[in-house]
Amino acid sequence: MFETFKIWQHQGKQFIPDVTKATLTEIFRGRPEISTESVNEAEVAELCPTSAILTNPMRIDLGRCTFCGECELAYPKKIKFTNDHKIAANTREALIVKEGDTSPIKIDANAVRKEIKSFFGNSLKLRQVSAGGDSANEWELGACSNVNFDMSRFGIDFVASPRQADGIVITGAISTNMAEALQITYDAMPFPKLIILVGTEAISGGIFEGSPAIDRSFLDKYKVDLYVPGNPIHPLTFINGILTMIAK
Amino acid sequence: MIGNAENTIKIRNNETISLHNIPLLPYHKFYDTASALLGQAHYHCVNYYGFPYKNSLHLICAVANDHDRTIEIFSCQIANESGIHLESLTAKHYAMHCYEREIAENFGVVFTNHPWLKPIRYPHDRANKSDTINTYPFYSIAGDQIHEVGVGPVHAGVIEPGHFRFICNGEMVLHLEIQLGWQHRGIEHLFLKKKKLLERTTLAENITGDTAVGHNLAFVSLMESLGNLPARYDKKLGYERALALEMERIGIHVGDLSAMCTDVAFQLGSAVFGALRTPIINYTQLWCGNRFGKGFLRTGGTNYPINEKLISKLQFLFDDFTTKFNEISVYTFNLPSVLSRFEGCGTVTLKQVKLIGAVGMVARMAGMVRDIRHTHPFASYTDIPYKPAVLTTGDVYARGVLRKMEIEKSTLYIQTLKQNVMSLPESPKPVYKVNLAPESFAISLVEGWRGEICHCAITDEDGELAHYKVKEPSLHNWLGLALALRNTEISDFPINNKSFDLSYCGYDL
Numbered sequence: 001m002f003e004t005f006k007i008w009q010h011q012g013k014q015f016i017p018d019v020t021k022a023t024l025t026e027i028f029r030g031r032p033e034i035s036t037e038s039v040n041e042a043e044v045a046e047l048c049p050t051s052a053i054l055t056n057p058m059r060i061d062l063g064r065c066t067f068c069g070e071c072e073l074a075y076p077k078k079i080k081f082t083n084d085h086k087i088a089a090n091t092r093e094a095l096i097v098k099e100g101d102t103s104p105i106k107i108d109a110n111a112v113r114k115e116i117k118s119f120f121g122n123s124l125k126l127r128q129v130s131a132g133g134d135s136a137n138e139w140e141l142g143a144c145s146n147v148n149f150d151m152s153r154f155g156i157d158f159v160a161s162p163r164q165a166d167g168i169v170i171t172g173a174i175s176t177n178m179a180e181a182l183q184i185t186y187d188a189m190p191f192p193k194l195i196i197l198v199g200t201e202a203i204s205g206g207i208f209e210g211s212p213a214i215d216r217s218f219l220d221k222y223k224v225d226l227y228v229p230g231n232p233i234h235p236l237t238f239i240n241g242i243l244t245m246i247a248k
Numbered sequence: 249m250i251g252n253a254e255n256t257i258k259i260r261n262n263e264t265i266s267l268h269n270i271p272l273l274p275y276h277k278f279y280d281t282a283s284a285l286l287g288q289a290h291y292h293c294v295n296y297y298g299f300p301y302k303n304s305l306h307l308i309c310a311v312a313n314d315h316d317r318t319i320e321i322f323s324c325q326i327a328n329e330s331g332i333h334l335e336s337l338t339a340k341h342y343a344m345h346c347y348e349r350e351i352a353e354n355f356g357v358v359f360t361n362h363p364w365l366k367p368i369r370y371p372h373d374r375a376n377k378s379d380t381i382n383t384y385p386f387y388s389i390a391g392d393q394i395h396e397v398g399v400g401p402v403h404a405g406v407i408e409p410g411h412f413r414f415i416c417n418g419e420m421v422l423h424l425e426i427q428l429g430w431q432h433r434g435i436e437h438l439f440l441k442k443k444k445l446l447e448r449t450t451l452a453e454n455i456t457g458d459t460a461v462g463h464n465l466a467f468v469s470l471m472e473s474l475g476n477l478p479a480r481y482d483k484k485l486g487y488e489r490a491l492a493l494e495m496e497r498i499g500i501h502v503g504d505l506s507a508m509c510t511d512v513a514f515q516l517g518s519a520v521f522g523a524l525r526t527p528i529i530n531y532t533q534l535w536c537g538n539r540f541g542k543g544f545l546r547t548g549g550t551n552y553p554i555n556e557k558l559i560s561k562l563q564f565l566f567d568d569f570t571t572k573f574n575e576i577s578v579y580t581f582n583l584p585s586v587l588s589r590f591e592g593c594g595t596v597t598l599k600q601v602k603l604i605g606a607v608g609m610v611a612r613m614a615g616m617v618r619d620i621r622h623t624h625p626f627a628s629y630t631d632i633p634y635k636p637a638v639l640t641t642g643d644v645y646a647r648g649v650l651r652k653m654e655i656e657k658s659t660l661y662i663q664t665l666k667q668n669v670m671s672l673p674e675s676p677k678p679v680y681k682v683n684l685a686p687e688s689f690a691i692s693l694v695e696g697w698r699g700e701i702c703h704c705a706i707t708d709e710d711g712e713l714a715h716y717k718v719k720e721p722s723l724h725n726w727l728g729l730a731l732a733l734r735n736t737e738i739s740d741f742p743i744n745n746k747s748f749d750l751s752y753c754g755y756d757l
């Protein structure tokens with residue numbers, strides 16, 4: 001018993017007191033900023049591994065970006081990734097950062113389904129389905145519940161069964177072999193069936209876009225409630241995104 | 249490919265050879281050669297796969313000699329059509345089962361006398377499209393007292409999908425069959441389809457994201473070998489990469505210790521090991537901007553050379569980590585409530601791990617010394633040797649304690665790297681285009697935290713990639729989990745599964 005207390009004491013306080021205010025190391029790649037400096041846009045776009053860079057005017061689509069940082073390394077005056085980790089959004093358009101744009105990524109309160117705010121302000125139970133996920137996002141979702149990030153303090157938890165879940169959290173580009181299981185899990189959930197896409201692969205297919213082994217038709221059928229970009233996502237991006245979405 | 253007088257060609261880890269130098273044998277000779285090598289304890293097969301070449305199918309086999317750092321390569325040519333019958337090597341050497349199953353699934357080859365010729369992952373380009381993931385031929389046992397439990401593909405926790413079919417007598421598991429393939433994303437196909445180096449390295453980082461450094465190290469080493477880049481011989485780069493690889497190992501091992509504590513309801517261990525993982529992966533983030541080391545390793549050099557500031561942070565990190573880690577691990581592995589769940593649970597014997605050709609931790613927890621850092625060194629391991637930790641009991645306890653020991657060994661290894669790395673000349677910058685040697689074959693072996701990763705590449709006449717093969721250690725080790733569950737209570741499945749922590753997506757590709 002004494003030993004237990006000693007270990008406790010040596011650990012000190014591990015939790016991040018206010019996740020909404022936590023900042024990350026400088027080098028972390030979060031929201032990018034694109035300057036108005038003139039460059040050969042086609043060349044920059046060509047370098048990107050996932051066609052996340054759009055041209056004329058230059059934009060970066062965070063739903064496609066793998067955050068590899070290579071565009072910034074090659075064109076440091078044009079592109080700068082800031083350590084702003086609050087990059088989740090509820091519309092696909094909000095993930096596209098435009099040239100000259102330095103404002104934070106917004107969650108559009110008007111676009112949030114009304115029942116989400118009224119039901120889930122204090123509690124949200126989620127079911128995770130990895131459909132071709134590469135396990136990095138799954139590790140980070142797990143980390144959301146560790147002692148540092150401690151997501152449960154906000155009443156947000158991952159649950160064992162879709163029957164208990166308010167929403168589904170999808171990782172991975174959606175492999176053809178998982179497409180049916182994903183649909184069955186979704187069907188098993190009660191209303192209102194939130195859909196949260198976690199990680200670049202889930203949002204756009206990422207590096208797997210165009211693979212003959214993926215089947216993303218599930219996403220053609222439903223409206224997505226939250227997009228959480230990253231490769232993998234940072235736990236703070238996920239937690240802050242959800243908190244903003246369910247805030248009354 | 250034309251044959252020569254010898255039956256094999258001996259090469260080293262990360263070496264490139266001309267395709268024409270790979271002996272091309274008729275199947276009976278290929279079979280005898282493989283069989284003769286695998287009959288000796290110090291040889292093991294690191295890769296064996298099919299490569300469609302012109303109008304035929306070439307089978308390429310790589311057998312590592314664990315004594316002299318070499319790998320013997322040999323090949324055989326057969327017609328590329330479904331229904332070809334070949335005598336199975338698995339019938340004599342069980343460890344070959346997964347390779348032959350893969351060749352059978354991809355190309356429709358029938359291996360006669362193979363005891364378990366079942367699909368591996370239902371790839372999109374499999375030979376028989378009428379086989380689907382829902383038609384897997386499960387083993388069954390008949391009997392009044394027998395019942396089956398099916399779990400997955402979607403699991404209760406936040407983990408990847410796989411299907412586990414238990415055949416039980418009461419609470420006791422008689423047989424566990426693990427059906428995978430759910431995560432198949434067509435990785436090997438995409439390596440050819442995506443032409444840019446940056447696309448390919450991104451793919452390598454996504455084979456399994458928890459081993460982004462390990463798999464990408466195999467990829468960049470292959471490119472550097474095929475392109476004969478100076479980075480191959482750069483000492484500092486080798487040290488930096490090994491440092492990144494050992495950080496990846498520590499981060500996952502400590503996270504897995506946390507998960508193992510969670511599964512036996514030991515809350516303190518779960519919380520403390522979990523918290524200790526954070527500074528480790530945050531260090532990787534501090535170094536390269538990503539907690540998993542994505543974007544870290546690049547062909548030809550590095551964008552993130554180590555510097556004095558990072559070195560002093562590393563010292564600071566381990567001073568704190570080591571004390572806290574020792575404290576919690578000593579407590580955990582002496583706690584009766586933990587030991588009663590760990591000890592003697594899910595035992596796999598030395599004989600079994602040898603039979604299934606287990607690699608990495610799964611081999612070492614049951615008494616088999618198998619570690620690429622030791623037998624076929626790469627990066628810094630060529631000049632700073634690493635001696636693997638080995639345990640013998642083969643149970644959950646061994647898998648937990650081995651993680652602890654490997655964390656300690658990696659910590660010490662990092663200390664040595666740290667003391668030497670700064671005195672070396674600057675490592676080079678990466679390249680984003682590389683000219684690969686035409687009509688060549690190259691192989692790269694890396695000891696990731698799960699074990700032996702093997703990537704092989706073949707180029708065509710124009711020096712373009714013609715074939716890319718990925719072998720993730722889990723290809724061998726999933727069968728270890730299945731064996732661990734035999735005569736084990738079904739309620740001990742979660743703790744066993746966590747103690748192995750194998751890759752679904754790396755296996756499914």
Ligand code: SF4
Binds near residue numbers: 047064
């Ligand atoms: S950081 Fe994003 S936008 Fe830039 S090159 Fe990488 S994937 Fe493309």
